[in-house]
Amino acid sequence: MAGSSRSQIIQRKKRIQELIKSAYSSDKDNNYLSQFPTFQHYNNNNNNGLSVLLESGRGDKLSSSLKQYIQNLLKVNMEGPFGAEWPEEEKEKHREMSSPEALYIFVYNAPSTPDNVKASIIGFVHYRFTIEEEIPVLYVYELQLEPAYQGKGLGKFLMQLVEQIACKNSMGAVVLTVQKRNTSAIKFYLNKLRYNISAISPSKVYQLMGVVGEEKSYEILCKTFDHEAKAVLEESGST
Ligand SMILES: CC(C)(COP(=O)(O)OP(=O)(O)OC[C@H]1O[C@@H](n2cnc3c(N)ncnc32)[C@H](O)[C@@H]1OP(=O)(O)O)[C@@H](O)C(=O)NCCC(=O)NCCS
Numbered sequence: 019m020a021g022s023s024r025s026q027i028i029q030r031k032k033r034i035q036e037l038i039k040s041a042y043s044s045d046k047d048n049n050y051l052s053q054f055p056t057f058q059h060y061n062n063n064n065n066n067g068l069s070v071l072l073e074s075g076r077g078d079k080l081s082s083s084l085k086q087y088i089q090n091l092l093k094v095n096m097e098g099p100f101g102a103e104w105p106e107e108e109k110e111k112h113r114e115m116s117s118p119e120a121l122y123i124f125v126y127n128a129p130s131t132p133d134n135v136k137a138s139i140i141g142f143v144h145y146r147f148t149i150e151e152e153i154p155v156l157y158v159y160e161l162q163l164e165p166a167y168q169g170k171g172l173g174k175f176l177m178q179l180v181e182q183i184a185c186k187n188s189m190g191a192v193v194l195t196v197q198k199r200n201t202s203a204i205k206f207y208l209n210k211l212r213y214n215i216s217a218i219s220p221s222k223v224y225q226l227m228g229v230v231g232e233e234k235s236y237e238i239l240c241k242t243f244d245h246e247a248k249a250v251l252e253e254s255g256s257t
Pocket of ligand 1: 172173200
């Protein structure tokens with residue numbers, strides 16, 4: 019922050035930390051998603067009749083069957099895009115999964131037929147409230163849907179929900195990391211959901227620094243909600 023005094027900087031840091039703390043405590047009652055009543059039930063009657071129920075969760079409170087589910091789905095969806103990096107990445111994801119900072123939205127298929135048909139889990143979002151370049155952000159660690167439930171509008175709906183959660187908690191942006199080899203996810207975020215490659219993404223940082231021949235296997239994408247977040251996270255060269 020050019021021209022800011024030391025005490026202004028300290029105040030700002032404090033304010034951001036308070037925001038993160040309060041975002042986490044807003045999830046304390048296990049009923050967080052009920053703050054978004056219009057998103058509680060999702061019906062797409064036009065083409066597939068899919069109806070889902072959402073449930074919030076935390077990494078340190080996962081049952082062993084949910085942990086197993088997360089690991090299995092990650093393997094199904096992500097082993098391909100990560101290629102040779104998968105074994106290392108799988109370990110990292112395993113560690114991240116149970117963190118107390120990991121917040122979840124679990125998605126259940128709720129068939130409209132009553133009686134003995136049980137809701138079954140079909141995917142999840144793992145997100146956190148964190149700080150990137152001194153901007154409070156909602157970071158999407160995972161968005162994973164079972165293959166049979168992809169392409170039905172659910173991913174878009176969940177990202178819109180996550181954006182609402184970010185805004186409601188005064189975050190400056192939604193940020194996420196995506197593998198370059200995951201071309202369909204890149205298209206989904208950039209073309210359909212209008213995310214941008216962030217100024218903090220390795221490709222942009224190398225470009226700005228004039229580094230040639232260096233490349234990372236991932237991009238960092240973002241959608242910003244205020245001028246400051248936009249200047250820092252979107253506009254290369256302005257930090
Ligand atoms: C990526 C993912 C979350 C997208 O969710 P989804 O439910 O399949 O996508 P949606 O049906 O909501 O698609 C929303 C829009 O994006 C488009 N889209 C989705 N996948 C696309 C693809 N592979 N290529 C081009 N467009 C795509 C859809 O056509 C739709 O456009 P429309 O609104 O004009 O109809 C989901 O496919 C998934 O779980 N993939 C595997 C895991 C993964 O890669 N996660 C992301 C890791 S960062």
